Amino acid sequence: MSKTATSRYDVAEHLRTPEEMAAYLEACFEEADGDTALIAKALGDIARAKGMTQVAREAGVSRESLYKALSGKRSPGFDTILKVVGALGLKLHASAMPG
Numbered sequence: 114m115s116k117t118a119t120s121r122y123d124v125a126e127h128l129r130t131p132e133e134m135a136a137y138l139e140a141c142f143e144e145a146d147g148d149t150a151l152i153a154k155a156l157g158d159i160a161r162a163k164g165m166t167q168v169a170r171e172a173g174v175s176r177e178s179l180y181k182a183l184s185g186k187r188s189p190g191f192d193t194i195l196k197v198v199g200a201l202g203l204k205l206h207a208s209a210m211p212g
Contacts, residue, residue, distance in 0.1 A: 134202075
C-alpha cells in the first residue's frame with residue numbers, strides 16, 4: 114500500500130484574479146463576526162497571492178511591517194487597512210444590514 118502525500122492548504126495559491134480576491138475577502142467579512150484579526154489575515158492571504166513586496170511598495174510600508182500587520186496575530190490600524198486594500202486593487206463598500 115502506498116502512502117498518500119499531503120501538503121498544507123494555502124489559500125493564496127488559489128487567489129488568481131481580482132474577482133477571486135474580492136470574493137474571498139467578502140466571505141471573510143461575513144464570517145468574521147467582528148474578528149478584525151481574521152480580516153487582517155485574509156488581507157495577508159490576498160497580499161501573498163499578489164506578491165507581498167509589490168503590495169508593500171504600493172501601500173507605502175515596509176515588507177516586514179506588512180507581514181506583521183497582516184499576520185492575523187494583531188489588528189492593524191484602519192489607515193494600514195485602507196492602504197493595503199488600495200494596493201490590492203480592491204475597494205471597501207458599505208451596505209445596510211438586513212432586518
